[in-house]
Amino acid sequence: MTEKSMIPDASTLAESVRSQARTPEELLDEAILSIERENPELNAVVHTLYDEARARIAAGLPDGPFRGVPILLKDLDAPLAGAPFHCGTRFLRDLEFRADTNAYFVDRLLAAGFVPIGKTNTPELGLAVTTEPLSCGASRNPWNPAHSTGGSSGGAAAAVAGGLISIAHASDGGGSIRIPASACGLVGLKPSRGRVSLGPDYGSYWQGFVTNHVVTRSVRDTAAVLDVVSGLEPGDPYTAPLPAGPFLNETSKSPGRLRIGLMMQAPGARSALDPACVEAVRRAGQALESLGHQVEESHPEAIDQVDERNGHFTTVVVSWTAAALAHWEARTGEPIPAEGLEPLTVNLAEIGKSISAVDYLATVRWCESFTRRMAAWWENGYDLLVTPTLGTPPPPLGTLTSPDGDLAAVIESLEKFSPFVAPFNMTGQPAVSLPLHQSHAGLPIGVQCIAPYAREDLLLQVAAQLETAMPWADRRPAALAS
DSSP states (O other): OOOOOOOHHHHHHHHHHHHHSSSSSHHHHHHHHHHHHHHHHHHOEEEEEEHHHHHHHHOOOOOTTTTTTEEEEEEOOOOHHHHHHHTHHHHHHTTTOBBBSHHHHHHHHHHHEEEEEEEEEEGGGGGOOOOOOOOOOOOBTTTTTTTTSSSSSSSHHHHHHSSOOOOOEEEEEESSSHHHHHTTTOEEOOOTTTTOOOOOOOSOOOTOOOOOEEEEHHHHHHHHHHHHBBOOTOOOOOOOOOSSSSSHHTSSOOOOEEEEOOSSSSGGGOOOHHHHHHHHHHHHHHHHTTTTEEEEEEEOOGGGGHHHHHHHHHHHHHHHHHHHHHHEEEHHSSOOOOSSSHHHHHHHHHHHHHHOOOHHHHHHHHHHHHHHHHHHHHHTTTEEEESSSSSSSSOBBBTTTOOOOOOOHHHHHHHHOOOTHHHHHHOOEEEEEEEEEETTOOOEEEEEEOOOOOOOOOHHHHHHHHHHHHHOTTTOGGOOOO
């Protein structure tokens, strides 16, 4: 990567357009230049939409809060009509499949004035916590290209961290916003279940585990985009309670004195955490104490039920994987060839086909009980839980893959690398990864904050406090330092 200055955050770019200091055309040209220069090393962007972006600008952009700001869409969970939509798979790539409708989420981004200029890399069907699909090759971490970006929004995180663009769409079903945000040194908020519509294709996905949002460099970008994408759409089965006011306004409000629990060990103490990840939480706790909060070591007991929780999470994922493959065969009218899928996907789908309706509904009931047991910790006097986002810094590429599709090996690696994020997909609570620390080798380490259901306002207030107390804006990959 060549030396260059970091692109400002999306809010700064939007203000430059509003003040007429910049034009959307200029922002697009600069983003294209950055992608063409940096992407060959990072492999973050797998499809470009430059001509479509120019046409969109020429036709006139809505006068929304992000008018003229370029954005990248993950090649999963957010179809854009007419654009390639391959979901990290070789079989959709080989069919040159294109979406025929927009996701409601994409409609909201377009109405805000964002200009999609490409699609980012993702593992096959979003099924891995590293972005190394056989269809497109590995995305590489801007902090050290030999290391993983995390997944499944790894291409999105690499693009933002690597200075290709100021903001990118990401999605999260088992940590897929927060994992790459931690690995690449970004802000990654997973909204509450029902906060962001998954329509029109889905009412919920992975039993409500999956949601859409963005990865960013600033808390204010995360909050402002949440204002844009939140809300009920026609046919949604449920929606999160309306906030008291704009989420962006919360970033300038004090949360008052909070009672905060720190979790300094892996759930069930099943694996040893990297000392740097423990230190990240310790430092965050000290900063929170200095801000006037009551901080103590505590966490919900229910999160320590690791084996049972993993089993039910797996039941959901394998069942939906089998259903996804059936969906794509029906939608394309083509059988998926054996060589069109990775071994892990095939294995997950085969297991999924063996799950009975009775077994699946037992898992649904267990997840509902787990959610209530987790919520009790917050109801009993705590406002926020703080954990490491990951159990280790981002590992070398190849560490988190499963070439032979061995599910047991995947679960074992997940317990060590990512024990803290999936529980909050199961509960539907909002959670954010903040780039508060680095390893001795200079790799990013995120700290995760989790609030009660529908309390993104509280998360954003505390995140803004930590952004001021432990600033990260000037921390960037050495190759990007100007």
